[in-house]
Amino acid sequence: MTETVGQTSIADAIGRELPYLRRYARALTGSQETGDTYAAATLEAILEDRSLFEQSTSPKIALFKAFNGIWVSSGAPVEGAKGEPGGSSGSAEDRAQWRLAGLTKNTREVLLLHAIEGLTTEQIGEVIGVSGNEARELLDIARSEMSKAVAGRIMVIEDEAIIAMDIMAIVEQMGHTVTGNARTRDAAVELARKDPPDMILADIQLADKSSGIDAVAHILKEHGDVPVVFITAFPERLLTGERPEPAFLITKPYSEEQVLSAVSQAMFFSSTETLLT
Incomplete structure (x- = not known):
C-alpha cells in the first residue's frame, strides 16, 4: 500500500510539472517534437529508477535534474554543425547548431531555467550540477552572448x-x-x-x-x-x-x-x- 501511495504521489508531482518541462525542453532544442522526445525520455528514466526523482529538494528540481542527465548524456547536441549563420549551404538546423556551438557550455540551459522557468541560481546549480556561484556566472555570460547573437x-x-x-x-x-x-x-x-x-x-x-x-x-x-x-x-x-x-x-x-x-x-x-x- 505504501509503495502504491508513493507511486501515486510521484505521478501527481510529475503531472503538475510536466507542462513546464515540455516548455523548457522545446525552448532548449528549438522544436516541439525534439523537446517532447527528451521529456518523454526523462519520464522513462524516472520509471526505471525512482531514485532519480527522490534525491532533490523539490519535484520540479528533481524532474529538471533528471532531464538534464538525459540531455547531457545525449551530448546536448551542438557538435558537427556544418552551416553558417545566414548562409545557404546548410540546413536551418545546421545554421542553428553553428550558432549554438559558439556559446559557452551550459549558458543556454542556465538562461532558460532562470528566465523562463523562474529557478534561482542555487536551484539551477542543483539541476545542472554546479554551484550557485557558478550558475550565477554562467547566467551573466548567457545574457551577454545571447543578446549579441x-x-x-x-x-x-x-x-x-x-x-x-x-x-x-x-x-x-x-x-x-x-x-x-x-x-x-x-x-x-x-x-x-x-x-x-x-x-x-x-x-x-x-x-x-x-x-x-x-x-x-x-x-x-x-x-x-x-x-x-x-x-x-x-x-x-x-x-x-x-x-x-x-x-x-x-x-x-x-x-x-x-x-x-x-x-x-x-x-x-x-x-x-x-x-x-
Whole structure:
C-alpha cells in the first residue's frame, strides 16, 4: 500500500510539472517534437529508477535534474554543425547548431531555467550540477552572448496597447527592428503581407476574440517558416504534447528577461535567411 501511495504521489508531482518541462525542453532544442522526445525520455528514466526523482529538494528540481542527465548524456547536441549563420549551404538546423556551438557550455540551459522557468541560481546549480556561484556566472555570460547573437525584423501581435508598447520597446533595445503591431487576426495577416517579418511575437487571445494562433498559422502558410514566440496567461493549455504546439512560450505576466530569453532562443533556431548576424 505504501509503495502504491508513493507511486501515486510521484505521478501527481510529475503531472503538475510536466507542462513546464515540455516548455523548457522545446525552448532548449528549438522544436516541439525534439523537446517532447527528451521529456518523454526523462519520464522513462524516472520509471526505471525512482531514485532519480527522490534525491532533490523539490519535484520540479528533481524532474529538471533528471532531464538534464538525459540531455547531457545525449551530448546536448551542438557538435558537427556544418552551416553558417545566414548562409545557404546548410540546413536551418545546421545554421542553428553553428550558432549554438559558439556559446559557452551550459549558458543556454542556465538562461532558460532562470528566465523562463523562474529557478534561482542555487536551484539551477542543483539541476545542472554546479554551484550557485557558478550558475550565477554562467547566467551573466548567457545574457551577454545571447543578446549579441542575431538581429532581425520582428512583428508583434498584441491587442493590449500598453503591453504591445512594452514588448516593442524590449525588442528594439535588443537591436531588432519592429515591423509593427497588430491587434486582430486580419490586421496581422495584412501587416505581414506589407512587411514580412523574420520573427513573430504573438498573443493568443486578440481584441476581436480572434486567435493569435490562427493569425500565425495563416502568416506562415503565406510566408513560409519563421520563428514564433507565443504569449499567454495559460501556458499549460498549449503544453499538452497532444497536438502541434509552440516551441517558444512566454507566460503572462511576463518579465523583460523572459522576453529577452525567448526571442534570443527563437532567433537561434530560425530558418530565415535574411537574419543579420
